[in-house]
Amino acid sequence: MLFWVIAALLTLGASLAVLLPLAGRSAVRAADGAHDLEVYRDQLAELDRDAGRGLIQPAEAGEARAEIARRILKAGKAAAAGSVGLGGGSTRALGVAAVLAVPLVSWGIYTAIGSPDLPSQPLAARLEKNPADATVDELVARAEAHLAANPQDGRGWDVLAPIYARLGRFDEAVTAYSNAIRLDGASAGRESGLGEALAGVAGGMVTAEAQAAFSRALQLEPGQPKARFFLASALAQEGKVAEALEAWQAMMITLPPDSPWRGAVAQAVQEANSRLAAAGNEAPPGPTQQEIDAVASMSAEDRTAMIEQMVAGLDERLRENPRDLEGWQRLVRSYHVLGRGDEARDALKRGTAALGQDSAEGRQLAEFSTSLGLTAAE
């Protein structure tokens, strides 16, 4: 509200700056020539001073004086001639247009590009809020502030790192894991977390750097499932699908039955099988182009797998910590984008239930979903 009052006052002031002179008395002004005469007189005086200092020879000073005198004569004539103004309707129309343009242009543009409802959000005020009301991001910020003050706190980095990775902030996850490793030493979990974060930074590609991290993890803990899984993915991304399949199949055998990795590995095995089958059917004559295509599509699918894994993580997190409007919005959008409409609607229902149907946040979530073309009822 205050904003609209101030904006209106500013507009009023600006319009008055245009209106008052236009509505005011027509000022009597000196002819332009009068200003020139003033300057010429001063030039003459200065000429005398320069001549006194010997900066100009007497003969030339005389010439210069004559030049200035001629200009004075000319200026006098011009001033006498004067000029006559146009008046009347066209200028008045322009004046009205100018006065109207100020509010119209400013409010027109501002409505299009401004965000009048968005208040200022100074950081200090945001951090003073009750932690219970804080979003995950704000909690992370507190942890960051703590770590900024105590950057040698390895445990703090260790806690923060997987949270970053879950939030998709892979760059920061890399930094956090690196710091944890630097301060508290390497462990299989940290190294494989670092590898995963590095892969996240690269958009799902298991880069050489990431592979190195996974290899270190395996040295520290042979058989660590995350490292093995990603190293196999790396093989697949390099086009060595058969080798990747072998590695995944080996994993299936050694993984304990209750391992959370079983699902992901099974899916990977299935995909690798179908890929190999497809490649076999087409019987490629020359390997190069197809191979390249295969790598391209493979990495895209891997990326999808990665995204799905992330979405699942988000879903999991929201079950634990459901009061998170932003999280629900992200989840609904993710399912929607992945084309899984039913799950999106389910997420919307769960979110609405968690946030409260009639709360401001609940309504916001509903609005957000409507903007995606989703309603809970369908």
Place this chain on the structure above:
Amino acid sequence: MVEIGHFALVLAFALALVQSVVPLVGARTSNSRMMAVAEPVSMAGFGLVLLAFAVLTVSYAQSDFSVANVWENSHSLKPFIYKITGTWGNHEGSMLLWVLILTFFGALVALFGGNLPATLRATVISVQGWIGAAFLLFILATSNPFARLTPAPIEGRDLNPILQDIGLAIHPPLLYLGYVGFSVCFSFAVAALIDGRIDASWARWVRPWTLAAWSFLTGGIAMGSYWAYYELGWGGFWFWDPVENASFMPWLAGTALLHSAIVMEKRSALKIWTLLLAILTFSLSLLGTFLVRSGVLTSVHAFATDPSRGVFILCILTVFIGGSLALFALRAPSLTAGGLFQPISREGALVLNNLFLTTATATVLVGTLYPLVVEALTGDKISVGAPFFNLTFGPLMIPLLVLVPFGPLLAWKRGDVLAAAQRLMTAFAGTLLAVLATMLFIDGATVLAALGIGLATWLVLGALTDLALKAGFGSASPGTMLRRLTGLPLSMFGTALAHLGLGLTTLGLVGVLSFESEHILTMKPGETTEISGYVLRFDEIAPVQGPNFTESRAKFSLLDAAGKPYGEIVSSKRFYPVRQMPTTEAGIKTMGLSQLYVSLGDETADGSLVVRIWWKPLVTLIWGGTLAMMAGGAVSLFDRRLRVGAPARRRREAIEPAAAS
């Protein structure tokens, strides 16, 4: 309230549109009410942009990350001073600063323009309105600093660490005061062309603006150069980098304008040429803005760039430069020529100065744009660097510098070179002495170095000779001399001071280029090395935690030849975790006019450190000289001649309205 700032900016744009049209129509139709719109509108426009800028600054100070610009360029842990200076340490904020200064100058014209003919004043303010409207539209359309983020991120991405420096906090405002100051000269030139006549007061009005803009630009360039010197850790102060050239070209053209405006002001000659220079100088400022913002040229200083902005600025550039030059071609022939003069005269000397300076500007322009042209034509990628400029710019500057002391000694209209040369005999003798002394007493001095020292001495002594002669040194009693000296117009002191500064800068350049010594070596703690008669001992290296960085800080002790401690040098390598960027903080010890510069490299396998040490003789004079030039400009600005009909008189006019006519 962030959105108030946003709204104020939009409103300022609406006012700029009115300012571009109404006063101009008023001036063309002699409608004094329409002309009267100019002043309140330009002042209100300034007030609104100031409000917008203040709001943005507050958002930075409070780390309001709901503002995208703050989120991209700030961080809650950044030292407070850099939160504030970060406001203009990025593209959007710096463009807002640009417009703030533009509207500020527009408001100044409105405020102090009482002694200008009303039509000229209205037209000038209108032309300023065009520039303001164009750049406000640019900001709103492509670089809005008030774009919002929702939900707001909790932490920002920090300012590029090499910009977190006090030098870079001062450099852009100074540079923009210079760039944009020339916009006033441009507006005056365009207004004169629209009017089809140049008032006598025109030059008197343009000269102070030129002086002020030139002084600021000098300071801005010097500051940028000093920043590059100590912050980039390579000890270089000028790289002939496109971005540097972009600021140097308006400076060269502005220097030419400064000199030709003297002729126009005093003798009403060179009117058309001065108009053209005023247009060109601001055009080069715009070109500089384009080159820096668009990223069309490879530059070590490039901001992260965005092609759509480049296209937009290119449009502004085309319209303003093309339009003003077309107007010039159309109207210039109808302008009357001014006073006559002989080739050998003060006027002639200033024309020669202009010839050298504009040619030098052209070579810099060619060198800067040539790679673009070649790439467009042949696809070859080439780079034009220092060797090109040394070969072209150098030969143009040296004769100009040799001729500088003659200029102020020549009489107006018709001068006598021989008489001037005679008066410079003492200065010449001093110069010879300096050359000989350099050759005899300084080890390893080449002939070229000695001549360079001679050139610098010549400039310094020439400037002093000028003052001494005007005071009547040698022919008058000390009392008379003092009286004469105090009676001299300030602009004469300004001239002498600026030329003196030029000599000092030259001396600094020659000192560093000819006598610099450089050592690159690996050192372990406790080891010593000798440089220029001093012994440098590497004491220790230790990690230190800064507010938003960590650094490895190396301490060195400086001992004189006898082994007594002389001073301490601290040099460090910093790491800014937010941007994952290392920076070098060079250790600099100033001794007299010279500096010892220590910068750190990487650690080698055996734990010793690569250290690069320079001995930079007389290096401080490079920037000291520019300070003297700035001071010269400022002193000239207070000359009473430039206040003929200035504000003091305006008040009198208000009391006695009839007095003027």
Place this chain on the structure above:
Amino acid sequence: MTRKQKRLSVIAGGLGFLAVAVGLTFYALGQKASYFYMPADLANVTLEPGQRIRLGGLVEKGTIVRDQGTEVEFSVTDTERSVKVAYSGILPDLFREEQGVITEGSFGPDGVFVADSVLAKHDENYMPKEVADSLKAKGVWQEETQ
């Protein structure tokens, strides 16, 4: 001399001056402009011995070799070919493996590029333009989209 002759001689002097300046500029452009190449381009050009060029590309992973002193060797690659570069001095702050660099210098008789200056980016968002263009043309590097 009449006034007209005087004016003509002044104009002729000015034009002569400009002609010298233009000549000098073109001579300097011919002599002093250095060409920019990526390693793969070098196969198609013949360079004079000692000719200065700018060589750009990415610092190849695992090729940075520092000796005990200030000598550094690394390879610059455009992923097709790579060129060994020798440099003595302090590398720029942001010199890293797999980052864009521009080196300036000339080839020694042994085929090693002896650089006297190494430019890396100054801003982590910034890639030297020539390197970026050439890498984009080769499809190696994509602009980050944020």
